[in-house]
Amino acid sequence: MKSRITEEIILRQKLDKQRAIRLNNWAQGNSAGPFKVIYFPTNYCNLRCNICWQRQGVHDYSELSVQRQMQLVDEAFQLGVKEFVIGGGGEPLLKWHIIQPMLKKIKEYNMYGLLFTNGTLITPEIASFLVEIKWNKVLISLDGTENVNDQVRGKDAYNKIINGLDNILTARDNRNKPIIGIGYALTRQGMSDIPNVMRILGEKDGDQLNLIRLVVYNFSQRKFALNKEDLRSLTKILMNALIIANNYGIVTNLRDYLDPELIQNSENFEKILLGNKIELIEMPSFWNALCFEPFTNIVIHSDGNVGPCCMSGNTTIASLKKRTLGDIWAGEEFTKLRNGIKNRELESYCNICDINVFQDNQHLREEGSRL
Numbered sequence: 001m002k003s004r005i006t007e008e009i010i011l012r013q014k015l016d017k018q019r020a021i022r023l024n025n026w027a028q029g030n031s032a033g034p035f036k037v038i039y040f041p042t043n044y045c046n047l048r049c050n051i052c053w054q055r056q057g058v059h060d061y062s063e064l065s066v067q068r069q070m071q072l073v074d075e076a077f078q079l080g081v082k083e084f085v086i087g088g089g090g091e092p093l094l095k096w097h098i099i100q101p102m103l104k105k106i107k108e109y110n111m112y113g114l115l116f117t118n119g120t121l122i123t124p125e126i127a128s129f130l131v132e133i134k135w136n137k138v139l140i141s142l143d144g145t146e147n148v149n150d151q152v153r154g155k156d157a158y159n160k161i162i163n164g165l166d167n168i169l170t171a172r173d174n175r176n177k178p179i180i181g182i183g184y185a186l187t188r189q190g191m192s193d194i195p196n197v198m199r200i201l202g203e204k205d206g207d208q209l210n211l212i213r214l215v216v217y218n219f220s221q222r223k224f225a226l227n228k229e230d231l232r233s234l235t236k237i238l239m240n241a242l243i244i245a246n247n248y249g250i251v252t253n254l255r256d257y258l259d260p261e262l263i264q265n266s267e268n269f270e271k272i273l274l275g276n277k278i279e280l281i282e283m284p285s286f287w288n289a290l291c292f293e294p295f296t297n298i299v300i301h302s303d304g305n306v307g308p309c310c311m312s313g314n315t316t317i318a319s320l321k322k323r324t325l326g327d328i329w330a331g332e333e334f335t336k337l338r339n340g341i342k343n344r345e346l347e348s349y350c351n352i353c354d355i356n357v358f359q360d361n362q363h364l365r366e367e368g369s370r371l
């Protein structure tokens with residue numbers, strides 16, 4: 001196995017353990033600070049992907065002041081945040097002049113840094129900067145080989161994405177950081193292409209391919225969703241892609257998608273959350289909660305509004321414009337939400353809960369119940 005992958009796996013195991021220990025504080029009736037901040041700096045984007053949440057209409061492009069954004073990193077560090085994720089929203093690299101000093105500060109504070117990007121704006125200069133500050137991980141959205149990807153992400157997107165991917169791979173060369181990978185949205189057009197993209201990534205010495213389930217936000221996006229017939233062939237495709245991943249030493253979450261029930265219910269995920277996949281332990285137990293996101297994570301939208309997880313979208317509960325991160329974390333809105341999730345009460349957006357988040361929570365449940 002490549003040394004950077006070994007290093008990453010060890011680091012992730014350490015972070016998962018620390019997160020479970022924080023959760024154990026909550027389980028014992030105490031509280032703990034946020035473990036992970038997920039920040040969307042902007043809703044502006046240079047692409048118009050057909051599967052994006054933005055196709056339902058974006059009504060607010062307001063953003064936090066530059067000074068507030070920088071303060072956010074300080075506040076996160078003071079609260080004991082260990083992971084800082086920059087994502088979209090829109091495309092974060094459109095705001096490079098703002099996020100560049102943020103990324104630097106995140107690494108100076110020794111937090112784990114993850115950047116989600118469409119990749120099209122990764123210049124050699126941006127790539128070198130990410131390597132220089134030892135940024136931990138960059139995941140680039142790519143949903144198939146050229147024809148398929150461009151049906152999903154728009155004309156000519158593929159070449160621009162590959163150019164960005166090549167820039168960061170070249171800058172990283174054989175160093176250990178950042179881990180470079182692909183975030184692959186699971187569409188019916190792109191599912192048979194997963195092994196091909198896995199091979200392309202392997203040939204380029206990339207490190208990770210993560211599937212992301214599709215959320216259908218409007219009627220025109222329905223054509224990208226898998227139907228029952230697609231689900232029948234998916235397992236074989238994933239098994240094939242897993243062999244390729246193994247050959248190239250690529251880390252992947254494909255195994256988490258081998259259960260067709262999870263994909264089948266991606267728009268009715270409450271059935272999964274309330275069904276028998278969560279093994280309940282004797283009641284009442286903290287580890288029976290629907291999820292652990294509001295106990296460890298805080299999601300910050302570009303306008304400063306805050307929610308508990310990436311699925312909460314516009315259903316935010318507080319704003320960072322007038323309050324600190326710590327104040328919101330300890331505030332009554334988060335407390336009320338946590339109580340509901342702990343008592344297995346669904347929020348309106350839990351029907352589109354994410355497979356990756358669900359699986360991550362299942363691992364934490366196992367880890368936590370062993371503590």
Ligand code: SF4
Binds near residue numbers: 352
């Ligand atoms: S949608 Fe969010 S709040 Fe609901 S179960 Fe999933 S992670 Fe938890």
